[in-house]
Amino acid sequence: MKPEWLERDNIVRKKGISVEEFVMNFEEPNKPVLLEGCIDNWAALQKWDKDYLVSVCGDVKFAAGPVEMRLQEYFRYSDQVREERPEDLFSVLGNERPDYRWVIIGPAGSGSSFHIDPNSTSAWNAVIKGSKKWVLFPPDVIPPGVYPSPDGAEVACPVSIIEWFxxxxxxxxxxxxxxxxxxxxxxxxxxxxxxxxxLVINLEESIAITQNYVSRRNLLNVLDFLKRPNAGELVSGTRDRVNLHDKFENAVESTFPGTIDRLVQKAEEKRAQGKKPSFWDSVTDSHAGAFKFSF
Ligand SMILES: O=C(O)CCC(=O)C(=O)O
Structure with a gap:
């Protein structure tokens, strides 16, 4: 990685913010933020290294890209790997809901090429060891060199992470x-x-954990996503892709009755407030009650 690829740091950083402040200033407006100091009390920060992880889950098989490996085998590979596109190691937890929590371990130079997270979920990613360079584009800006298919089911990024830089x-x-x-x-x-x-690249050997989640803020987005006509291809992390929408909607409704309706109403109010003036609104001077054409 060239130094100039790492220089720009324009994310908002916050230390010690409350949940309310996070929701109001970042989750609600859907803006990235970097949270400092909020995992200082996690035992993992002191405990987790390769030897420790091998000692607690040495026998578990993990997904390393297209193959499954035990942790020890993966570390043997990652310790000597020099190829430009090594795979990450993912550990998927949970069996009822779509996959949502991962441990991500990889050597320097490994990472994730441009993508949007599954099922329209938001995520947090906590670095336990190492460091990661992040580059994020908002939903309506397709990053240069990235070609999503029209239905959004596939993303072609013809170059590796380093080549993208x-x-x-x-x-x-x-x-x-x-x-x-x-x-x-x-x-x-x-x-x-x-x-x-x-896009994320590990600048050194790194261990991180990440969780994708649905909150009230993105519940409607997730429901819309799960209902898309090509849900069979788009939805991920579960076998029953086509029925996930109905199952999820019913479960939310029975656990938090009325929530979806309230959110729909709130979204409609917001849309109405932020609605651009129509042509007639824009040419009518509401105070004078007259047209205000000008040429
Ligand atoms: O830590 C990483 O490599 C990035 C992970 C990521 O982009 C994701 O989980 O969506």
Missing amino acids: MNFYGATKNLKRRPIECICKAGEVIFVPNGWWH
Whole structure:
């Protein structure tokens, strides 16, 4: 990684913010934020290293890209790997809901090429060891060099992460809507709002945990996503992709009756407030009750 690829750090950083402040200033407006100091009391920060993880789950098989490996085998591979595109190690937890929590372990240079997180969920990603460079684009800006299929089911990114930096990064400084960027270090947590494109590269050997979640803030987005006509291809992390929408909606409704209706109503009110004036609104001077054409 060239130093100039790491220099830009324009994410908002917060230390010691309350849940209310997070929801109001970041989750609600769907903006990324880097949270400092909020996992200082996690035992993992002191305990987790490769030897410890091998000692507690040495026999468990993990997904390492397209193959399954035991942790020890993966570390034997990652310790000597020099290829540019090594795989990450994912451990998927939970069996009732779509996959939602992962341990991500990889050597320097490994990472995740541009993608949007599954099922329209938001996520947090906490770095336990090492550090990660993040580049994030808002949902309506497709990153340069990335080609999503029209239905959104596939993303073609014809270059590796390093090649993306070499071929496209330089031009991002001239973009009207520049990406949000940062280096997230051990002990820090980044919030990844739903729908945001992101690319991540491990700057050194790193261990992180990440969780994707649905809150009231993105519940309607998630329900919309699960209801798309091509849900069979789009929905991920579960076998029963097509029925997930109904199952989820019913479960939310029975656990929190009326929540969905209230959220729909709130969203409609918000839309009405933020609605652009129609042509007639814009040419009518509401105070004078007359047209205000000008040529
Ligand atoms: O820590 C990483 O490599 C990034 C993970 C990521 O982008 C994700 O879980 O969506």
